Amino acid sequence: MDSVFGNVVQAPEDPILGVTVAYNKDPSPIKLNLGVGAYRTEHTIYIPQPTWGNHPKVFMMAGLSVKSYRYYDPATRGLDFQGLLEDLGAAPSGAIVLLHACAHNPTGVDPTVEQWKQIRQLLRSKGHLPFFDSAYQGFASGSLDADAQSVRMFVADGGECLTAQSFAKNMGLYGERVGALSIVCKTADVATKVESQLKLVIRPMYSSPPIHGASIVATILKDSDMYNEWKVELKAMADRIISMRHQLFDALSAKGTPGDWSHIIKQIGMFTFTGLNGDQVAFMTKEYHIYMTSDGRISMAGLNSKKVPHLADAIHAAVTRTS
Ligand SMILES: Cc1ncc(COP(=O)(O)O)c(C=O)c1O
Incomplete structure (x- = not known):
């Protein structure tokens, strides 16, 4: 064994947490967790x-x-x-x-x-x-x-x-x-x-x-100059994200991608819940090398103008080929 830690044995599961994990997995409607010593x-x-x-x-x-x-x-x-x-x-x-x-x-x-x-x-x-x-x-x-x-x-x-x-x-x-x-x-x-x-x-x-x-x-x-500078920077970040939303929406509209994509511009903040399913996400990763969580959530902050056409192509292909 090369590792200095090679002889370290697996620690036993926390007995209380283990009970709670098992409890959470149990789908029974009558389940009752008496393991955790917390008042509730x-x-x-x-x-x-x-x-x-x-x-x-x-x-x-x-x-x-x-x-x-x-x-x-x-x-x-x-x-x-x-x-x-x-x-x-x-x-x-x-x-x-x-x-x-x-x-x-x-x-x-x-x-x-x-x-x-x-x-x-x-x-x-x-x-x-x-x-x-x-x-x-x-x-x-x-x-x-x-x-x-x-x-x-x-x-x-x-x-x-x-x-x-x-x-x-x-x-x-x-x-x-x-x-x-x-x-x-x-x-x-x-x-x-x-x-x-x-x-x-x-x-x-x-x-x-x-x-x-x-x-x-x-x-x-505490510093009014720095505070104002921070607010300007925050606004620039938020505006960039909003602009990405409009660019992606426009690109999909121009391609005539089937479906209503208006949620891209209605949703707010860093994430768009695209509505793409797990198969479509897997397709986009395999064929277009685009990575996102399997629930179809994309971080708008990770997008830029140059990449919008590539993403729109991928969404279009995913929607028209795998639906
Ligand atoms: C809703 C929400 N709360 C909390 C966090 C984490 O905040 P922090 O990194 O300060 O723990 C995140 C994301 O990382 C988040 O999306």
Whole structure:
């Protein structure tokens, strides 16, 4: 054995996590997980269907039982607003509801401001707890304020909410792990107690946070020149993505590619949920060397004007040859 680590034996699976993994795989409607020693009621967390692939894992590892609510309608390639309202309306009061603040990943489909208002009313009337994931602020519309509207609407009504915010994308600090969890509480007294609980969680997890990335963000946010420069750069990035959407849509229209491709320009943010199926994606990779996830999601940020004709050719061929 050449490796110094050749004699290292396979560690046993975490016995508690193993139980939860088996539980999650079991399709039985009567299943019951008594393995995890975490206090829970029948309320749990509701995540959109579909959502970022890490969400179910993160919340499962946190000991929550994860349920989903209808979000994306493949028929319209838009929001299943009725399904969303029905599912969140039927969820037991006090449920945690995960919401993408803007630029929903992977669908690129966001509620309109009017729809956000209705979602807010429903969540508040049911006593649900909104948990925002804000990973793309500035990328959706090019404006930090416009992309924060959903969160601010919930903060403004005086109710409580949580927001997990990432600077990985909008400041290009992926490797630095910079973000913030903000918990809005009704009173200062409650906030002090909640903070004390967070400290208990933090201490054995990472103890003290890395400082470098956070210093970069703080420096930019505190300096008005740098802050304005950042906003201009963000807008340029968002505009470039929007322009890619129009170029791709125009190229498909010019080719007469069968189907309605207007969702490419209606969807928002970094991703387009093209509606291409797994076979079509595999065809495009094999014949055109275009790589994307098998659910048909393409990152508009990875596209440029020169490559648009090649992508349009590939989509056209995939749709006309394999459908
Ligand atoms: C919705 C969403 N939340 C969170 C993240 C990750 O953020 P971070 O890299 O700061 O953990 C991503 C993507 O990587 C994402 O798409």
